[in-house]
Amino acid sequence: MNDVFRASSVSGLNRREFLTAAAAASAGLMMTRPGWAQEQAGSADKVDELRIAFIGPGSQGRNLLTQCLKIPGIRFAAICDIWPYHQEYAANILKKYDQIVKVYADYQELLAHEKDLDAAIIATPDWVHAEQTVACMKAGLHVYCEKEMANTLEGCRQMVQAARDTGKLLQIGHQRRSNPRYWHALKMIKNDRILGRVTHVNGQWNRSRRFDLGWPEGRELDDASLKKYGYDTMDRFRNWRWYKQYSGGPMADLGSHQIDVFNWFLEAPPTAVQASGGLDNYDDREWYDNVLALYEYKVGGKKVRGFYQVLNTTSHGGFFETFMGDEGSLVISEDTRRGFIFREQEAKRREWEDEASMVETMGRDAIELKIGETLRPDGTKDPEGQRLLEESQKPPHQLHMENFFNAIRHGTPLSCPPEVAYETAVSVLRANDAVEAGCRVEFKPEEFKV
Numbered sequence: 001m002n003d004v005f006r007a008s009s010v011s012g013l014n015r016r017e018f019l020t021a022a023a024a025a026s027a028g029l030m031m032t033r034p035g036w037a038q039e040q041a042g043s044a045d046k047v048d049e050l051r052i053a054f055i056g057p058g059s060q061g062r063n064l065l066t067q068c069l070k071i072p073g074i075r076f077a078a079i080c081d082i083w084p085y086h087q088e089y090a091a092n093i094l095k096k097y098d099q100i101v102k103v104y105a106d107y108q109e110l111l112a113h114e115k116d117l118d119a120a121i122i123a124t125p126d127w128v129h130a131e132q133t134v135a136c137m138k139a140g141l142h143v144y145c146e147k148e149m150a151n152t153l154e155g156c157r158q159m160v161q162a163a164r165d166t167g168k169l170l171q172i173g174h175q176r177r178s179n180p181r182y183w184h185a186l187k188m189i190k191n192d193r194i195l196g197r198v199t200h201v202n203g204q205w206n207r208s209r210r211f212d213l214g215w216p217e218g219r220e221l222d223d224a225s226l227k228k229y230g231y232d233t234m235d236r237f238r239n240w241r242w243y244k245q246y247s248g249g250p251m252a253d254l255g256s257h258q259i260d261v262f263n264w265f266l267e268a269p270p271t272a273v274q275a276s277g278g279l280d281n282y283d284d285r286e287w288y289d290n291v292l293a294l295y296e297y298k299v300g301g302k303k304v305r306g307f308y309q310v311l312n313t314t315s316h317g318g319f320f321e322t323f324m325g326d327e328g329s330l331v332i333s334e335d336t337r338r339g340f341i342f343r344e345q346e347a348k349r350r351e352w353e354d355e356a357s358m359v360e361t362m363g364r365d366a367i368e369l370k371i372g373e374t375l376r377p378d379g380t381k382d383p384e385g386q387r388l389l390e391e392s393q394k395p396p397h398q399l400h401m402e403n404f405f406n407a408i409r410h411g412t413p414l415s416c417p418p419e420v421a422y423e424t425a426v427s428v429l430r431a432n433d434a435v436e437a438g439c440r441v442e443f444k445p446e447e448f449k450v
Contacts, residue, residue: 047073055080056124057090067398080104125240130155134162142169148252156425160418160450172421175400180392195325201306203258203321213238242285249287250310260424272296274440339369
């Protein structure tokens with residue numbers, strides 16, 4: 001733990017004052033390793049309880065909710081959703097864990113009445129992220145907000161600026177940045193240089209045809225409530241991801257996860273993108289159901305090209321990212337069954353390859369990407385590797401939430417602060433512009449800054 005936090009914990013500050021001091025100090029820290037990998041003095045002590053409000057416990061929200069319930073010291077005080085069905089569903093989950101919460105339909109009412117909160121988790125449709133996030137931070141709360149930050153770059157900028165102005169922590173839900181598998185892969189690429197010079201990247205997220213989301217009979221929101229919260233029909237409320245007013249389309253919904261990994265591993269935002277896509281397979285939607293995008297990067301003075309596709313008519317190939325270099329390639333995914341290293345035949349063979357787990361895939365020998373295999377000089381397993389192996393058994397969203405809560409409690413760096421997420425938002429939302437205009441879009445460095 002940073003000395004400022006160690007001193008604060010014994011200086012007579014109350015819990016709220018301590019958490020505020022920790023957050024302010026953490027704003028100046030450089031992001032190095034994820035929060036779960038930081039040394040935390042006193043971590044064996046009793047965990048300080050955090051009081052949380054949850055805004056938007058729909059399908060993705062309930063996933064985050066259940067992951068939070070596995071983390072010690074998290075106490076939900078309130079939930080908020082405009083749909084009573086979601087309210088009841090989430091409240092009943094929490095009741096099973098002896099957490100009785102106050103229920104709100106309007107987040108502004110929640111903020112007006114709940115005065116002893118530490119943080120808010122926001123998992124509402126993208127178009128209200130900026131409004132709700134800014135309001136929560138101005139009310140004194142740290143915020144975990146699902147990706148995409150917002151469906152407009154102006155909304156994203158407002159979120160970055162509000163975090164700076166208030167000094168509150170803002171974590172965006174690009175959960176791969178807290179995943180030990182990805183940190184392990186990044187170490188092998190950067191430190192061990194298993195790929196040599198990276199020359200190309202590619203990724204995809206293909207999913208089968210998605211049918212409209214419905215709702216239980218008789219549980220519709222009435223027309224007045226829909227209109228009050230910005231929806232004309234129940235269909236647009238339930239299937240908001242397909243409408244331009246409410247989302248950034250599949251490139252933001254799915255592609256942002258993987259373009260974020262491209263930017264992260266290459267340590268640079270793209271310099272250009274050209275893309276093709278369209279609404280080719282659905283009759284009553286607005287956003288493209290498929291996009292094929294070509295990105296360009298400048299890394300170490302050399303050009304790196306990247307291909308990305310998102311399809312909504314076939315699940316063939318699933319989702320993954322591939323990094324290709326002149327000495328090898330690495331395939332990785334949140335799907336733990338997919339993680340392989342391919343060595344180019346002429347590349348130097350490394351000593352550890354003799355001990356690595358080998359499989360045959362795509363007609364080639366491949367090394368399985370595994371955590372916890374590193375040995376110390378005496379031949380025993382490296383303790384750090386074993387700890388990361390244990391962490392990797394947790395669900396990715398839980399790890400990302402733990403990183404957020406550790407940042408509040410201990411001042412450890414956020415895995416995905418707003419400035420980082422903003423670069424990703426620019427990368428994917430501008431790809432939509434490239435599709436619409438049918439042209440190549442070139443990025444200026446200042447576009448990625450707020």
